[in-house]
Amino acid sequence: MNLTLRIWRQSGPDAPGAMTEYHVSGISPDMSFLEMLDTLNEELILRGDQPVAFDHDCREGICGACGMVINGQAHGPERTTTCQLHMRHFADGDTIDVEPWRAGAFPVVRDLVVDRSAFDRIIGSGGYITAPTGSAPEAHATPVPKDAADLAFEHAECIGCGACVAACPNGSAMLFTAAKVVHLNVLPQGAPERAGRARAMVEAMDAEGFGGCTNTGECATACPKGIPLTGISVLNREYLRGLR
Amino acid sequence: MSYLDYRVGEPIADTKAPAGPIEQRWDQRRFEAKLVNPANRRKHTVIVVGTGLAGGAAGATLAEQGYHVVQFCFQDSPRRAHSIAAQGGINAAKNYRNDGDSVRRLFYDTVKGGDFRARESNVHRLAQVSVEIIDQCVAQGVPFAREYGGLLDTRSFGGVQVSRTFYARGQTGQQLLLGAYQALSRQIAAGNVEMHARTEMLDLVVVDGRARGIVARDLVTGELTTHLADAVVLATGGYGNVFYLSTNAKNSNATAIWRAHRRGAFFANPCFTQIHPTCIPRSGDHQSKLTLMSESLRNDGRIWVPRAQGDTRPPGEIPEHERDYYLERIYPAFGNLVPRDIASRAAKVVCDEGRGVGPGGQGVYLDFADAIARMGRAAVEAKYGNLFEMYERITAEDPYTVPMRIYPAIHYTMGGLWVDYDLQTTVPGLFAIGEANFSDHGANRLGASALMQGLADGYFVLPPTLNHYLGSTRLDPVAADHPEIEAVEADVADRLDLILAVDGDRTPDSFHRELGELLWDECGMARDEAGLRRALARIPELRAEFWRRIKVPGTGAELNQALEKANRLVDYFELAELMCLDALHRAESCGGHFRTESATADGEAARNDEEFSYAAAWEYTGGAPVLHREHLVFEHVHPTQRSYA
Amino acid sequence: MALLTRAVRRPSTLATLWRSTVGKKAVMAVSGLVMLLYLVFHMLGNLKVFFGPGDLNGYAHWLRTLGEPLLHYGWFLWLARVVLLAAVVAHAVAAYQLSRRDAAARPQKYVHRRQRTSYATRTMRWGGVILGLFIVWHILDLTTLTVNPRGEEGHPYQNIVASFSTWYGGGIYCLAMLALGLHVRHGFWSAAQTLGANNPRRDRALKLTANATALLLTAGFLSVPVAVMTGVVR
Numbered sequence A: 001m002n003l004t005l006r007i008w009r010q011s012g013p014d015a016p017g018a019m020t021e022y023h024v025s026g027i028s029p030d031m032s033f034l035e036m037l038d039t040l041n042e043e044l045i046l047r048g049d050q051p052v053a054f055d056h057d058c059r060e061g062i063c064g065a066c067g068m069v070i071n072g073q074a075h076g077p078e079r080t081t082t083c084q085l086h087m088r089h090f091a092d093g094d095t096i097d098v099e100p101w102r103a104g105a106f107p108v109v110r111d112l113v114v115d116r117s118a119f120d121r122i123i124g125s126g127g128y129i130t131a132p133t134g135s136a137p138e139a140h141a142t143p144v145p146k147d148a149a150d151l152a153f154e155h156a157e158c159i160g161c162g163a164c165v166a167a168c169p170n171g172s173a174m175l176f177t178a179a180k181v182v183h184l185n186v187l188p189q190g191a192p193e194r195a196g197r198a199r200a201m202v203e204a205m206d207a208e209g210f211g212g213c214t215n216t217g218e219c220a221t222a223c224p225k226g227i228p229l230t231g232i233s234v235l236n237r238e239y240l241r242g243l244r
Numbered sequence B: 001m002s003y004l005d006y007r008v009g010e011p012i013a014d015t016k017a018p019a020g021p022i023e024q025r026w027d028q029r030r031f032e033a034k035l036v037n038p039a040n041r042r043k044h045t046v047i048v049v050g051t052g053l054a055g056g057a058a059g060a061t062l063a064e065q066g067y068h069v070v071q072f073c074f075q076d077s078p079r080r081a082h083s084i085a086a087q088g089g090i091n092a093a094k095n096y097r098n099d100g101d102s103v104r105r106l107f108y109d110t111v112k113g114g115d116f117r118a119r120e121s122n123v124h125r126l127a128q129v130s131v132e133i134i135d136q137c138v139a140q141g142v143p144f145a146r147e148y149g150g151l152l153d154t155r156s157f158g159g160v161q162v163s164r165t166f167y168a169r170g171q172t173g174q175q176l177l178l179g180a181y182q183a184l185s186r187q188i189a190a191g192n193v194e195m196h197a198r199t200e201m202l203d204l205v206v207v208d209g210r211a212r213g214i215v216a217r218d219l220v221t222g223e224l225t226t227h228l229a230d231a232v233v234l235a236t237g238g239y240g241n242v243f244y245l246s247t248n249a250k251n252s253n254a255t256a257i258w259r260a261h262r263r264g265a266f267f268a269n270p271c272f273t274q275i276h277p278t279c280i281p282r283s284g285d286h287q288s289k290l291t292l293m294s295e296s297l298r299n300d301g302r303i304w305v306p307r308a309q310g311d312t313r314p315p316g317e318i319p320e321h322e323r324d325y326y327l328e329r330i331y332p333a334f335g336n337l338v339p340r341d342i343a344s345r346a347a348k349v350v351c352d353e354g355r356g357v358g359p360g361g362q363g364v365y366l367d368f369a370d371a372i373a374r375m376g377r378a379a380v381e382a383k384y385g386n387l388f389e390m391y392e393r394i395t396a397e398d399p400y401t402v403p404m405r406i407y408p409a410i411h412y413t414m415g416g417l418w419v420d421y422d423l424q425t426t427v428p429g430l431f432a433i434g435e436a437n438f439s440d441h442g443a444n445r446l447g448a449s450a451l452m453q454g455l456a457d458g459y460f461v462l463p464p465t466l467n468h469y470l471g472s473t474r475l476d477p478v479a480a481d482h483p484e485i486e487a488v489e490a491d492v493a494d495r496l497d498l499i500l501a502v503d504g505d506r507t508p509d510s511f512h513r514e515l516g517e518l519l520w521d522e523c524g525m526a527r528d529e530a531g532l533r534r535a536l537a538r539i540p541e542l543r544a545e546f547w548r549r550i551k552v553p554g555t556g557a558e559l560n561q562a563l564e565k566a567n568r569l570v571d572y573f574e575l576a577e578l579m580c581l582d583a584l585h586r587a588e589s590c591g592g593h594f595r596t597e598s599a600t601a602d603g604e605a606a607r608n609d610e611e612f613s614y615a616a617a618w619e620y621t622g623g624a625p626v627l628h629r630e631h632l633v634f635e636h637v638h639p640t641q642r643s644y645a
Numbered sequence C: 001m002a003l004l005t006r007a008v009r010r011p012s013t014l015a016t017l018w019r020s021t022v023g024k025k026a027v028m029a030v031s032g033l034v035m036l037l038y039l040v041f042h043m044l045g046n047l048k049v050f051f052g053p054g055d056l057n058g059y060a061h062w063l064r065t066l067g068e069p070l071l072h073y074g075w076f077l078w079l080a081r082v083v084l085l086a087a088v089v090a091h092a093v094a095a096y097q098l099s100r101r102d103a104a105a106r107p108q109k110y111v112h113r114r115q116r117t118s119y120a121t122r123t124m125r126w127g128g129v130i131l132g133l134f135i136v137w138h139i140l141d142l143t144t145l146t147v148n149p150r151g152e153e154g155h156p157y158q159n160i161v162a163s164f165s166t167w168y169g170g171g172i173y174c175l176a177m178l179a180l181g182l183h184v185r186h187g188f189w190s191a192a193q194t195l196g197a198n199n200p201r202r203d204r205a206l207k208l209t210a211n212a213t214a215l216l217l218t219a220g221f222l223s224v225p226v227a228v229m230t231g232v233v234r
Ligand SMILES: Cc1cc2nc3c(=O)[nH]c(=O)nc-3n(C[C@H](O)[C@H](O)[C@H](O)COP(=O)(O)OP(=O)(O)OC[C@H]3O[C@@H](n4cnc5c(N)ncnc54)[C@H](O)[C@@H]3O)c2cc1C
Pocket: B049, B050, B051, B052, B053, B054, B055, B072, B073, B074, B075, B078, B080, B081, B082, B083, B084, B085, B086, B087, B088, B089, B090, B172, B173, B199, B200, B201, B202, B235, B236, B237, B238, B247, B248, B249, B252, B253, B255, B256, B292, B411, B412, B433, B434, B435, B436, B447, B448, B449, B450, B451, B452, B454
């Protein structure tokens, strides 16, 4: 396959950026999108140009490191992570636009790399269950009803990739925050800190400069892990409950 | 001076494991350990490099105890450490099934599974602690699979006869890591942990013989900084990526442990690498990493290749009598369920015979046609649906109609920094935990026990032993301008400058691929003397070529991913050489290390306990290394030859 | 101590509510639902147009005497007005502030513009502005009678007919009713989501209810100007 790529290049947080055009040839349909970029980068290095910077690690769709907006869609046309997107979903001769996640709370570090540390601070504000090492009761002391366990799991699957923020027209982190709050709040272990957790995490989210949620639903459409949109409703409920 | 001229040095004896009954050693050790007064802990700074299961657990726990922790990872968030990718599960001797499991049995299985190359005291402690890990994780809200009654579910794994593996669908590593990460995040928010993400440790600072800090590079700005502490903990994971293609995350690397090795920490059993039999084969030269398919597939899939060499017909057109179900043929008793190392080697043998399938002939079929006929498509889908989907996404082939293609891939490294019972390396004050050390798995790791070991080390083992070190050692403050610090900083900076200055005509990846292929061929699934010698001759040539031809654009004062790769590659060259030497000197087969010369009449691995019942700890000298043997004593599990026929 | 990680003291609930995006959105949802409730009754009341001037004018009069003797003449109406005014102000201020914040949260747009389903968000904002302007017009038209072509106090029926008989009067109302329909369609479900009443099992039912409510409301309201313009009501 031969492709034309238009990639956002930006040499640093404060440098101006622009879409830059590249041509790659001999792309195999079996390549992942990142392997296609690897190919481009090999050529750029040999030419003495700076390779395109992008975050990635596991390349299995689980670490949440990778992520770029491909033709206007977070993680591209398939519902998966960028590393698990394969070139067979594109056609020979296509022009593909590649941009970083865009959100005020995710400043661009370089090229397609953005700073998502805001997510870590949201977790730090309350996205945990306080259980200092050594203080745990026997695991079977608290049975967890299967439906609660399943609901928790469904939300715990979030990989923190930030596609929800990238896709949301308001740059809102509600789906991410909801994923964590629901995971912990529906478990009996999470109950004691339930109210404070939702409040603290929403406050942290706001403080990071994410937008509000207008229930657009783009986030859930883009989420590679299928975190349900209704999770946001549960977050809202937990927050409002917590205020009482 | 060649690596082949290695010397044999003093054996290492002291492992700090107390004498006495094995069940009481850990209690005894904790009782004898010095404590640090809680009020004094905050005066101690501990550096933890790595935020995987081992590092995340250690950082959180040490901070909870009151230490000031300074922690590092190269990812943009501690939550993304490689541990997140583990799928299958975590072992623990809870005996919830009442199926005869016990601490003793887990201990026994692990020593035996490690092919009698692990230290009994450590393994027993691991089995003891396993029970607490599950309690800890459940309390943190890790959503383990549960049954309808609300109690935890378990499954059996990797050739053991009890059901002791706890799991969270196919995302056990992710869920466990999130638990540790959340505990760590809480400590970061509380100011007890100073977290440096996107920061890579590039060297260790040793002052007066003790580990006192690290030099790290901020991967965004390129700035080199020195961090000083009273102790340094390395939880930096395994080095499987030395092979270029592996199931490890792309950025996992050996730099931290290798630089520590260069500063005096012994490196043990580097040639003990684990190869996982069921990975998706590479589809071409562009391949950047390999994806693991859960071992559980072998429960119902049948593995075969065509009988004839070079048979390129599509699998559906190959009639039954022209197929070779080779595992069922060679190992009638265990069939498709033989252990990892055996299944991997058998696949290599048939592919080497020219009977492999798929692009490049590097694959064997894993066929579900019989299972679908027997259980029905729906049942197969319920059991393996997500794996089939993942396979189809990657290969664009439908495993319900066309057999899967699988091939072995590098997966885990049992070798690592040598540590004593306290998990301390040979550099006082330097500790190594998780996959970064060599401690518990001997020559082969059983499924679902790496997660167990990482968390055991981080949550339960390291904290008391580190306490002991800090409580029993007088540590004077190190001046920021200590000459040793300046020397290390200069070393690191020089090396980066040198790489940038070459301005040659080959990319880092092209060297890495070449090194990886060489290692895979000569020091992979099967090794022999001639091949290892070839590799030992070739690696220095390749390294010399690297220093002539490497090309890294840009500068060191910015986010420069090509520079990161090249810099890691420098360490891989040296490590690769030590691996080959270790494999060469160990003229026996054991666990993941298969020497073709050391096989039984029917081609199975033959251990040589007379000569090699030791862990090989290598000392760095700059030239030919020095071998220190730690002789292994088996008082509880008596070495036997494994047989699966 | 290392274990203590969260401060215990917290500011007043209302202030917290108004300061957070989730809380402010809840204020919007509650005020929106209050207005929606009003509109359901308002729509039903308006349908009296079809029973002739007596019915409608009588109804308007009844509105003013409602609650007597406990309340004074017109008090109920004023009470309702105060509530509605508070609702519309809270709703509009929250909408404005949140929209400003949302725009700031994505300072740089994507170069590759795709038709996104953020359709709802955009129509909500523009629809809301249209509704706001309409309410002003509507009050000038039928409450204060400032712009009404007839403007006869106490005769709403005649005023309505007069208003809708001009092309612009009828046009404005029809346009506004369409905007209302869209706003309620997303708004009703959205309010449930915002107030935490949604869950996977309820999601479909809520969306259906939202569509039905929007449809009935729009149809009911629209029938009046349409009837006047087609001469059914005169
Ligand atoms: C695909 C796959 C599936 C697996 N499945 C299972 C399973 O089911 N059960 C099981 O028990 N085991 C499994 N394993 C093995 C297991 O996942 C690992 O052995 C284990 O997670 C290692 O954990 P760790 O904490 O030691 O290191 P890692 O998780 O690898 O963490 C290393 C950390 O060190 C940091 N780091 C490394 N070098 C530096 C440096 N120079 N400077 C700064 N930071 C650095 C990294 O950023 C990272 O935070 C699997 C492995 C793979 C590859």
